[in-house]
Amino acid sequence: MKAVKSWPRLWPFYVWLSVFFAAWLLLVTLGHHWSTVIHHWPIALTMTFGSYIAGSTPMGGGTVAFPVLTLLFDMPGALGRNFGLAIQSIGMVSASIYILSSRKEVDWALLRPGMLGALLGTPLGATWVAPFVSDLWVKLIFAVIWASFGIMHLVKLKELVAAEGVSSRWRSLDMPIGLLVGVIGGIASSITGVGIDMLIYATLVLLYRSDLKRAIPTSVILMAFTSVVGISSNALLSAWYPSVYAINPEVFRNWLAAAPVVALGAPFGALVVSLIPRTPTLVVVSLLCVGQFVWTLVQEQVGGLALLGALFGVFVFNALFHGLYHLGRGEDPFELGTHPIELATEDPEG
Template structure:
């Protein structure tokens, strides 16, 4: 990296300085050293989780959620809130790095998705999440990421070879982004992740976007949604502590993992531009499928619940296939009586780093 490139990274350096000063102040002021030592396991797990968060379209909660709720047998609500809390540091850190390094971002889709998330996340956290049984929170997480893993295994070669981005649906950015943000915000209000996967899938399947565009865009939307989500959940827990309960373990786990993810996520964002994405995406896709099996076995899911979970995986993959076909076939637009763009619409990307 040249001296000129390094000089552009001062916002990232400033962010790290501010964060570590605040984190150290919290630890010293609250005498939290023993708590950090007691929660070293989640910090270790998030070393991997933060790398995954920065180098793939999956938030750190993708690792944090199953570790807490499947390995440590914690409730799904704790996994969700921890995922949002830790991503509010890790994904924000990766996002600041991405913006400072001027990685390409699809702002045309991202801006309306952020607006949708600003509506969907608080809405889901307030009126949906409290009423969803813990098992269904776990199954929702398992279904979403299993579907994502299967999609990647099927389309991996094509995804990693794609360059640039299609303008076929560019006139519909506002409505597509708003729908993705609203839907993804509600999903994230249940599981702590999901909106990053939805915007990524939309970009790579419908817009045929290069992974160099799709992954940074997914990181930024997850960072934004995580901050909105954990902020809103803390507000709700203060407003009505008995109904919108937030386990104190969320803060204890966050305190142990935050200093790890603050560096781990941007490290993943850096490394992914230096090595092939194929091995990382292949390994993570397999883990997504395995965690589905793990959830089904550990929770003893049988009968109608098992059938519904498998049907949901098939349905989500059916949606992915529809997105792919819409991105591939101009006649589909004509069949739906939609206007087909004929001229290129300039993209609002950050300048890519040389």
């Protein structure tokens, strides 16, 4: 009965799907792109899995697309980044509309300033940072971010899955914390196509002690917003200064093939994750995160200072996660201790 009653509230999601598929069909048909769609079937197949991950975990679809394009298909890191932003602008937007229509829990108090920070940080990174990061370091930064995420999950997963409610300890600092996450995450996403979703998720589950049913939808919506801002910024920069900010035409071709898959796959992930245990999915994803780090080091033959830098990056990220975890428990990050945690099961904004 509950499922039947939920159907009418999903009308914005159905309208979105109808408009998107009508526009996609017109674009492919009138532009004579059917051969392009068929030729690029491997990325569409890849994003079947990637879009499910995007909707069911705090990881964008670009987290799967990036290593496949850059490591398996040996394409430039900039192409992987732009494709990730472009495809998430469909898949994660679709998942976000489903999340909002089905009225899942979202931490708006942290999400709003996070979106504002992303609106500032993403174009800033796209203009002044991303074009000047070497292809190798784009791949390494991506690998470091998600390897760190994987390690954090494997170590803390049992506790994260068991969490209920959300701590009120840091609520007075929602605005500066959200802005900081948005700016830093926006810059990171402008380089690799993903990252801000992981940062707000880690902040929620480690510092705010939030349960996953609130943290994951919040991260999906922030990544969707950042992806739209990111690909829009890159498209404008490419039009104005193509010599510096040009977007590889393969981004559009891959997008054409994968867009209809992710439009359904990401919201499907958001639906399924509410029906099955999260632990198996997160364990598999975490192992893949660590695996892609090793794959990147081997594929790119990373050694010397670059290898030391990558390993140090993983250490720094996990030290940050360690600090957030102990601050969330009300402890000194460098001094173990136990303090009670205040939980608020209701949204503090009502």
